[in-house]
Amino acid sequence: MSNCDTCVVRNRAICSALAPDEISALSTIGRRRNLVAGESLIWEGEDSVLVANVIEGVLKLSTGTEDGREQIVGVVYPSDFIGRPFGGTTNHGVTALTDARVCVFSRVDFDGFARQHPDLEHKLLQRTLGELDRTRRWMLLLGRKSASEKVASFLLELSERLTPTTCQTASGAPAQSFSLPFSRQQIADVLGLTIETVSRQFTRLKGDGLVELPSRREVVIVDRHALMAEAG
Amino acid sequence: MSNCDTCVVRNRAICSALAPDEISALSTIGRRRNLVAGESLIWEGEDSVLVANVIEGVLKLSTGTEDGREQIVGVVYPSDFIGRPFGGTTNHGVTALTDARVCVFSRVDFDGFARQHPDLEHKLLQRTLGELDRTRRWMLLLGRKSASEKVASFLLELSERLTPTTCQTASGAPAQSFSLPFSRQQIADVLGLTIETVSRQFTRLKGDGLVELPSRREVVIVDRHALMAEAG
């Protein structure tokens, strides 16, 4: 029997395009894999050998320069798709930020399966188009926003993206408080800042009463309206 | 008879996935449109009403903040696809940088056609995946590179992207000299800099003998190797 029957993201991941018999066919080429926080699934520059769906946890997509500077170019959540299907090399590493569970496929197996299932490809296309939109919006932040705008935007985006799993209340409403899946350094790598600048902005937001920071990893949004004004 | 028969990008655009009879079916829902430099095809924030293939020319995809800051989030060349199929709103405007010719489709017509032609969707998926890769690489530049690295990277990328149409020599070799489809301000909007900083970097590159600038819009790469070192 298929793992998919109990998969918590089966209705949201690209698998939702498939009929029951197709799902079980897909399940024969996929397997579950658990990752601990900090573990990498894919490394930058290697040939694309596997793709995956995120079942649980948060992972980063990152790339860097030769001299060690790093930029996080994407963050994926449960039901998101990981990897580069249809050839080529992976241009960014994939690393778990929290303990995570993924459903991995050999890339060639997945490619073959997808080519025979247009509805799956269609879902994947929709997801990729959405990811491209999101990534382009992030470019505005990287290229044109100040440090304070960047941090405010980051907290707002995070409160929205973390809602589905964190929040048991009415769906769609962003979470008021949440646990950061990022260290300060990782936040800096998302925003194109240094760790010190991120820290100072956090302190300032706390001082201005827009947020509370009960611990390093906890954030409470006190004044969402003001935070949105800060985000520009 | 179909315009497609004489289309110069028919073998490179997503249309190349189609058989002759399918091409002529597609041609019944598409039409050519000419744009003059500066003319917009799609505006930021509007519902996605049309999509297109670029036949000739260069166009920018751009987005901005309320207070007028702008960021160019993509640049498209002949055979590239424009627009947001499958619903949603367009998150960025599309504006011609040079005089351009495009092949436009009503979005709903295109959606319907694509859903019935999996090979077309597959091509579109490949193109979208490639564009996502490229966009993410650009994020490293925006978030982590200095002004001089940004400008050097920009010139190198441009020399590669402009090659297919500009260069009659062996394919694949990047052009040594080319005409910029961008004003200084637009270069600044691509790189997340100000026009003055871009100008100073150009002057410095010229002074260091890495490039020549015969006119405002002309660039000659004199020392590609050194330029690559500058690009980081």
Next chain:
DNA sequence: CGGCTCATTGATAACTCTCAACGCAGGTGG
């Protein structure tokens, strides 16, 4: 209770932006 990692805070420097003036090229009209 150390010893570790990670985060905060401070002082200073560097880079890029801002504001301002000038230069160049192309077009228009006298």
Next chain:
DNA sequence: CCACCTGCGTTGAGAGTTATCAATGAGCCG
């Protein structure tokens, strides 16, 4: 044919933001 106007680009001086370097502080685990 030259003068002028206009738009874009360059150059300069100074300010501001963020990075860098360094030290301190907080939490965690042996």
